Amino acid sequence: MTVAKTVLVVGGSYAGHEAVQALLEHLPASLCRVVLLERNSHFHHVYAFPRFSVFAKHEQKALIPYTNLFRAAREGQESRFVQGSLVALENNVATYTGGAADDTGTIRFDYLVYALGAQRPASIDVGSHFATKADSMERLRQAQRAASEARRIVVIGGGALGVQFASDLVDRFGVGTKQITLLSSSARLLPRFDAAMHARAHAWLTKRHVDVILGQRAVSQRVDEGAGTAGATVITTTSGRVLLEADLVLDCTGLTANTAFLDGLVGTPLKGRPAPVNRYMQLLDEARSATATVPHVFVVGDAADAFGALNSGGNARHQADVAARNIAALAQGKAMCERYEPAPTRIKVSLGVHHAVSQSGSEVGYTDGLFRRGKEDLGVEKHWRRRGLSTSDMFV
Known part of the structure; x- marks a missing residue:
């Protein structure tokens, strides 16, 4: 046997x-x-976590049951999920x-x-612990509250994650309601991609009064205990420039x-x-x-x-x-024959709810006002349906 x-x-x-x-x-x-x-008890759709750390009432949608994980199993095929x-x-x-x-x-x-x-990084990591769905939802809600209560927010890192956080923050709370700074050690945003991606993202952010600082790295952070700024974080960059105190720092450095x-x-x-x-x-x-x-x-x-x-x-x-x-x-005692070859570069970076910049191969595109039909939840329901799950109750 x-x-x-x-x-x-x-x-x-x-x-x-x-x-x-x-x-x-x-x-x-x-x-x-x-x-x-x-x-975790549920699949974490982490690409929605930055958005759901800013916009409320969607957090349950990013935590998808593993109910149908083994639905493709054939008769006699053993399978098991261990949390x-x-x-x-x-x-x-x-x-x-x-x-x-x-x-x-x-x-x-x-x-x-x-x-x-x-x-x-710890400041944006809401899903790295042994957790139930309720645990993970609460961590996302804590992130939402922190963003809502902060008046001065510094996002460190000019890659896709940093750009998405900064743009979602200004879209969620409105232009001029919070002081939002995006600090990047690179000379341009989205440095892994075409320069046109940087140009579009930079123009979108600065038009909405996000303070974009390029070519500067955060070299120190300290909590200011002085009068009037107790609990605020002061960030010093490589040039010695001291940023305005931040009530919330989001480290998106990798x-x-x-x-x-x-x-x-x-x-x-x-x-x-x-x-x-x-x-x-x-x-x-x-x-x-x-x-x-x-x-x-x-x-x-x-x-x-x-x-x-x-x-x-x-x-x-x-x-x-x-x-x-x-x-x-x-x-089965056979020789391996499948070899991995990376696909051409393909990415879409949201700029708030309604806009996005994208690259496919060498082609760069910009979506103005129609991105995913402007859905705050990024159309996450499709990930439920792909797993054969109903979207009538997304709290399960």
């Missing part, structure tokens, strides 16, 4: 969710079981905690899809890959860097050689150093599909 092999997917966001679906599709039903280890946080990873064993200190367990696996993504658990599998600690992979999405152990792999471990999404691919949900899903197909081949 053949013993079923276990494929463990760690992390249930865009890459992990897609990995589960692709594994269910490509693995022989009787050959492998699929297990998802995910710390827990990974705490240790060995060659073929994952140890997790279920939230309480004494609530721990282990999962043995034959193949691993590592999809733990990346961590945002992501730190959640790769620490892979350190025990490779010879060189990753120290928060994305993990190196080959074109099959297998983890590389560069301490041994440039091509040495950990053959049963695949890394996808924001945790992977995937040949310059933009961190995006679409790229994460593509990488997960490549990994799943290759695992299916290995599990």
Whole structure:
């Protein structure tokens, strides 16, 4: 009798969710079981989190039930969802905690899809804890209250996230009602993209009196205890310029890959860097050689150093599909044949509710007044429907 092999997917966001679906599709039903280890009770649609940290009454929509996670499973195909946080990873064993200190367990696996993504800076990280839907909704509401109560807001970072936060803030509260500053260490906004993206975003923001400071890095932050400004944060930049005190600082300076658990599998600690992979999405152990792999471990999404691919949900899903197909081949004793090639640059950056700037390949576009029909919730209902879920009650 053949013993079923276990494929463990760690992390249930865009890459992990897609990995589960692709594994269910490509693995022989009787050959492998699929297990998802995910710390949250609901799928976090994190691309809506910045918007829902500013605009109220939509937070429930970004937290999508895992109800139909295994609906693609065929008869006889084993699958299991485990809510827990990974705490240790060995060659073929994952140890997790279920939230309480004494609530721990282990999962043995034959193949691993590592999809733990990346961590945002603490000031904007509303979804990185073991949580129920109610917990996550409250964290988003706390962010909304902080934005509403602040008079002086500094957004640090001129990438897509910083631009979206700054534009949503001015759109939500109105021009001139709050002092909003966007500080970027780069000489232009959206530096990874075409210069026309910067020009459009910069013009939109400055027209609405957002103070955009380019080419300056925040080198220190301190809480001012002086009279009249108690509790305010004072930021000093590389030029020595002191910004007006900020009641709220939103640090959008980038992501730190959640790769620490892979350190025990490779010879060189990753120290928060994305993990190196080959074109099959297998983890590389560069301490041994440039091509040495950990053959049963695949890394996808924001945790992977995937040949310059933009961190995006679409790229994460593509990488997960490549990994799943290759695992299916290995599990059946076949050679891997799926190789990952990054897609051309494609991004759309919202400028408030009604406008957006976009790039597809070398083409740059600007949407004026019609972006996603001006929906505050970014049309998030479609993500529910894609999972076969009703949108009649989005608090479930």
